[in-house]
Amino acid sequence: MEEIRLQKRPRSALSVEQKVAFVLLLILGMGGLILGMLSFGANIRRPFDIQLANYTGEPVYGTDEMERRELAALKNKDSDQDGLSDYDELYVFKTSPYLSDSDSDGIDDRTEIFAGEDPNCPSGKECGAFFAGEETSQGETATSLLPPLTTTPAAGSFGNVTLESPQDILEYFQSLSTDEIRDMLKQQGVPAETLDELDDASLRELIESSLTKAMAENQFDQFLTEEPAQY
Structure with a gap:
């Protein structure tokens, strides 16, 4: 009987304090669930984020x-x-x-x-032209790279410079700046692209070695006139 009486007793309404407490618990529960999900996702991404932050690979460039x-x-x-x-x-x-x-x-x-030899041709063999004294693929020789000489009865000359021997030609080129040599070669038809491929030191060394070999083969005799014999 007592149990029947308890079941039939009307339920008492929740007090204001109980309702507020229930709402707070609900909010805290939902907040904890959301924070837990966010934390779970962050823990999964963290190793990848660290790798990306430490990545110092090469940047991407165009072709x-x-x-x-x-x-x-x-x-x-x-x-x-x-x-x-x-x-x-x-x-x-x-x-x-x-x-x-x-x-x-x-x-x-x-x-x-820098000796004016062909580095692709074994020493002692004839494999084709390369530098001084031999015709290049453009039909030029070491002497054709030099400015034309205006000859006089006694000697050749570069402008106001008198050249009486092949050694004078070598010393004349040694006295020029690299820019002057480049300009001189461009005036003689040497492509600017070809000259740009050589740095200043390599260009000077190449010119001097080519001139030295051309001197040894007497290629400059056509530019020079021997002084008349003194009687």
């Missing part, structure tokens, strides 16, 4: 910029340690950037180039 950077890198790289940059070997002298002696004749490429 033209990549080519420019690759060529610049070749100019500062010497794979075979022969004193010639990979860029010069590939695009100027057409030798192997990975072999210090491209023609395997026992003489390294740099020595042959």
Whole structure:
């Protein structure tokens, strides 16, 4: 009977305090659930965020910029340690950037180039033209790169400079600045692109070695007139 009486007793309404407490518990519960989900997602992403923050990979460049950077890198790289940059070997002298002696004749490429020899032709063999005294693919010789000489009965001359011997020609070129040499060669038809491929030191060394070899082969005799004999 007592149980029946309790079941039939009307339920008492919640007090204001109880309602407020219930709402607060509900809010705290929902907030805890949301924070827990956010924290779970953050924990999953954290390893990837750390890797991305520490990533220092190379930036992405366009095709033209990549080519420019690759060529610049070749100019500062010497794979075979022969004193010639990979860029010069590939695009100027057409030798192997990975072999210090491209023609395997026992003489390294740099020595042959600055001696006016063909670094792709073994010493003692005839393989075609290269530098001083031999015709190039453009039909030029070492002497054709020189400005025309205005001859007089006694000597040749470059403007106001009198040249009485091949040694005078060599000394004249040695006295010129690199820019003057470049301008002079451009006036004689040497492509600017070809000259731009050589740095100042390489250009001077190449010109001087070519002139020296041309002197040894008497290629400058046509420009000079022997002084008349004194009686």
